[in-house]
Amino acid sequence: MKKYIIKLILCSSVVSLLLPGCTNLDEETFGSLSPDTYYNNEAEALSSVVGVYQALSQVAHIGDPWRIAEFGTDEFIVPGRASGGWFDQNQVEIITHTVTPENATSGRAWKNIFQEIGTANAVLESLQASPNSANLKGLIAEVRALRAYGYFYAMDFWGNVPLVTVARIDPNNLPGTTPRAEIFKFVETEMLAAIEDLPSVTTVTKASYYPRFTKEAIYGALATMYLNAQVYTGTPKWTEAISMCDKIIGTGKYSLEAAVVDNFKSTNEQNSVEIISSFSVAPAQNAGNNQFILYTQNALDKLKYNLPFTPANGYSTYQEALDRYENQDIRKSLIEYGPQYYLDGVTPLTYPNGTQLNIVAVKDLVSAEDNEGYKVLKYTPVGTSWSGFNGDNDLVLMRYADILLIKAEALFRGGTTTIVDTPLNLINKVRGRSNASLLLSVTLKNIEEERARELIWEGHRRRDMIRFGTYFTGTWAFKTTPTATFRGLYPIPTEQRTANPKLVQNDGYPAN
Numbered sequence: 001m002k003k004y005i006i007k008l009i010l011c012s013s014v015v016s017l018l019l020p021g022c023t024n025l026d027e028e029t030f031g032s033l034s035p036d037t038y039y040n041n042e043a044e045a046l047s048s049v050v051g052v053y054q055a056l057s058q059v060a061h062i063g064d065p066w067r068i069a070e071f072g073t074d075e076f077i078v079p080g081r082a083s084g085g086w087f088d089q090n091q092v093e094i095i096t097h098t099v100t101p102e103n104a105t106s107g108r109a110w111k112n113i114f115q116e117i118g119t120a121n122a123v124l125e126s127l128q129a130s131p132n133s134a135n136l137k138g139l140i141a142e143v144r145a146l147r148a149y150g151y152f153y154a155m156d157f158w159g160n161v162p163l164v165t166v167a168r169i170d171p172n173n174l175p176g177t178t179p180r181a182e183i184f185k186f187v188e189t190e191m192l193a194a195i196e197d198l199p200s201v202t203t204v205t206k207a208s209y210y211p212r213f214t215k216e217a218i219y220g221a222l223a224t225m226y227l228n229a230q231v232y233t234g235t236p237k238w239t240e241a242i243s244m245c246d247k248i249i250g251t252g253k254y255s256l257e258a259a260v261v262d263n264f265k266s267t268n269e270q271n272s273v274e275i276i277s278s279f280s281v282a283p284a285q286n287a288g289n290n291q292f293i294l295y296t297q298n299a300l301d302k303l304k305y306n307l308p309f310t311p312a313n314g315y316s317t318y319q320e321a322l323d324r325y326e327n328q329d330i331r332k333s334l335i336e337y338g339p340q341y342y343l344d345g346v347t348p349l350t351y352p353n354g355t356q357l358n359i360v361a362v363k364d365l366v367s368a369e370d371n372e373g374y375k376v377l378k379y380t381p382v383g384t385s386w387s388g389f390n391g392d393n394d395l396v397l398m399r400y401a402d403i404l405l406i407k408a409e410a411l412f413r414g415g416t417t418t419i420v421d422t423p424l425n426l427i428n429k430v431r432g433r434s435n436a437s438l439l440l441s442v443t444l445k446n447i448e449e450e451r452a453r454e455l456i457w458e459g460h461r462r463r464d465m466i467r468f469g470t471y472f473t474g475t476w477a478f479k480t481t482p483t484a485t486f487r488g489l490y491p492i493p494t495e496q497r498t499a500n501p502k503l504v505q506n507d508g509y510p511a512n
Contacts, residue, residue, distance in 0.1 A: 039130035045139050048123045052146045053212075054288060055116035057279035059153055061395040062291060064109040066459055068157060068490065071095055071105070073461040074476040075321040075452060078314045079368035086314050087366055095365065097483045099490060101509055106157075107493035113154050114164075120147035122167040141197035145218050148190035152225060155183040155232060156463055159489045159506060176502040177492075181233040187225065191218050201253045210270035210280070211394065216251060217277035219244040220398040223406050224460075231467055231488070238415030245407040246419045248276065254400040256433050260331055260454070261377070266384040269394045277397040289390035292379045297336075298370070300349050300357050304342055305381040309389040316373025317456070319361040320476045324453050329436040331453055336375035343382075365478045378457045401430050401454050409447045423447065430454055444468065484508060 039045040059065045070076035071094035080087025090105040099106060124143045127136050147165075154161045162175035163186060169175065178186075200215045225232070226241035248254060257263055257274045269278070283289040293301075297311035317335065325332035340349040340357040348356040362372045379393040386392075408426035411417065423442045427450050431438060436453075439446060448468045452461060465471035472483045486508025497503045505511050 039127060039132050039136060041132070042136065042139065045127060045130070045132075045136050048126065049139050049142055049146075052116065052120045052123055052143055053279060055119045056146055056149055057288060057395055059113050059116050059150060060397055060459060061279065063112050064105055065112050065153055065157070067091075068094060068106055068109045069459045069462050070457065072097055072099075072479075073465055073471070074474065074479075075317050075456050075461050077316050077318060077362055077365075077373065077478070079316065079362045079364065079373055080366040081313070082364075082367045082369055085312075092365060095478055097479060097487050099487070101491040101494040101497070101505065103491070103493070106490050107495055109157065109490075110154075110493050110496060113150055113157075117147055117150040117154070117164065118167070120150060121165060125167045137197040138199065141194040142213050144190050145194040145198070145213050145221075148187045148194070149221060151183055151187050151190075152221065155180055155187065156228070157490050158492060160504065161492075162500070162503065174500045174502050177504045184225070184229070184232045188222065191222055191225075194218055200251065202251050207270050211278045213277060216248045216253075217398065219247045220276050220403060223248075223403065224398075227406050227410060228463055228467055231463075236413070238410040238413045239417075240415075241410040242407050242415045242417045245403045245410070246417055248400070248403050249407075249419055254403070256401060256404075256429065258433075260401075260434060261334060261380055263396055263399055264379045264393055265382075266391065266393045272399075274400045275394075275396055276399055276403070279395040279397065281392055281394050283387035283390035283392055284385070288395075289387070290379055290393045290395060291390060292393075293381045293384070293391055294389040296375055296378075297381075298340075298357060298359065298375065300340070300351065301336075301375075301381075304340070304349050307381060307389075308386050313370065313373075315376070315457075316362060317376050318374070318477050321452070321456060322361075322374055324449055326436055329453070330434040331436075331456075334377045334380075336377065362477065376457050396458065401433075402458075402460070404430055405447070405451050405454065408442070409444075409451075412442060412444065412447060 071091060077095060078086055078091055088105070090103050093099045093103055094105060120143050124140065124147065127133060127140050127143060130136060133140070151163070159180040160177040161183060163178040163183060164175055195215050195218050198213055198215045198218065199209070204214065223241050223244035226237040226244060229235060229237035229240070254276065255273045257268070257272065262268050263272060263274055269275070279288065281288040281290050292315070293307070293311060294309065295312055296315040298313050299310050301307065302310045322332070322335055322337055337359050340359060341347055342349055350356050357371060359371050359374055361374065362368050364372070379391060381391065384391045384393055404426045407417070407421065408423040411421070412423040424439060427442060427446065428438045430450060448464060448470065451464050455461070462471065465474065466488045471488065472485055475481065486506070489506045491509040492503050492505050497505060
């Protein structure tokens with residue numbers, strides 16, 4: 001078994017609430033144990049909590065919530081192929097900022113997120129009802145934080161959303177939409193309360209506790225939320241963002257890995273000095289999977305990386321994203337573009353007819369050729385173990401480089417700190433690791449672009465672009481005109497409003 005938490009997934013016997021929408025509340029019971037007889041010890045309780053972590057992993061990575069966090073930005077595109085593959089009008093709408101309330105991708109993302117929230121609600125009620133609840137404070141705190149994370153994503157994507165904290169909803173008293181600022185306050189309150197009962201990275205053995213939430217994992221989540229507080233609530237919280245970063249920095253337990261790619265190797269994981277929070281993946285034990293390589297790489301990469309499957313040639317990035325990197329920046333080498341070679345760097349990677357694969361920018365959004373679309377090696381296939389097309393690289397939720405960049409931006413925007421540093425020094429730490437030229441001064445544009453370089457495909461770009469305004473003012477391939485500001489929120493899905501008429505549509509979208 002790869003990790004302690006993986007062992008628990010295999011013997012899980014839980015009561016979980018599947019919540020595809022806020023009004024479809026079918027319950028599935030696994031096993032016959034009830035709160036009165038269950039959770040006699042932490043191991044039994046943890047077997048349920050693992051299911052909530054799994055649900056959140058589908059929100060933060062791989063699933064449709066991650067996709068709608070990346071589609072619509074200047075770093076992520078999935079073009080339809082001339083062969084007929086991959087075309088999806090729902091994706092085209094998000095890419096071109098023309099999403100409607102009927103968009104199926106956004107609708108599935110809503111279901112994924114509220115399923116995670118519903119699962120957390122059910123597990124939390126069971127933990128709190130257990131006769132042994134007094135000894136389960138740490139696990140209760142984890143689930144509160146997991147649920148809050150779900151609401152963070154809901155607030156980020158849709159703004160005003162229903163706030164549900166019970167496992168069962170009275171169908172005769174459905175919830176309405178709660179204002180975004182109140183959801184922000186709920187998430188903040190829940191995370192701060194959870195921190196009180198979570199262990200610090202300084203008090204646990206990382207190899208055995210990994211990848212469960214520590215105080216520092218939630219400090220990082222709050223730092224992200226405070227960085228975006230002005231968007232969410234109208235009131236900036238730069239100093240609060242810095243305070244959360246300083247709590248992480250002050251532990252002395254984190255630093256930058258020697259290379260960015262080290263964070264995403266199959267072999268690093270719980271030994272990483274940079275990863276603050278992540279999701280454990282072990283497909284050989286039927287415990288999660290990583291399908292970035294399957295979805296991303298060109299079919300010929302089966303030969304390049306000696307893969308046991310043929311990649312589907314989907315996820316791609318733009319010329320604009322590639323052009324952000326200096327040629328000597330090591331991070332640029334993690335994007336596949338131009339003529340392709342085997343790993344020896346000499347032997348051309350060729351089609352059966354002998355033509356070398358030459359990857360170019362996407363020219364046609366709906367009918368792209370096989371070689372269109374640069375590839376981001378977010379999770380390296382080198383050294384990965386495979387179960388079919390599923391890799392075992394753990395999925396990274398937050399890492400120390402992000403904390404340094406959050407602090408840099410919050411300082412630049414006027415926040416204060418007790419751990420003195422400068423935006424220039426913080427950014428140059430990140431740039432220096434990848435051999436990028438050190439900056440002599442810093443602007444907001446520098447900060448935005450450095451986040452884009454360092455955190456590509458890690459689910460941050462959409463909210464970053466909204467915060468900096470470039471989501472609305474910027475143009476790039478296939479997004480050629482300014483975007484109305486109301487599109488900083490996705491529309492409440494029509495199917496949810498049909499099921500629950502109390503849900504109010506976001507401004508700018510059709511009310512009916």
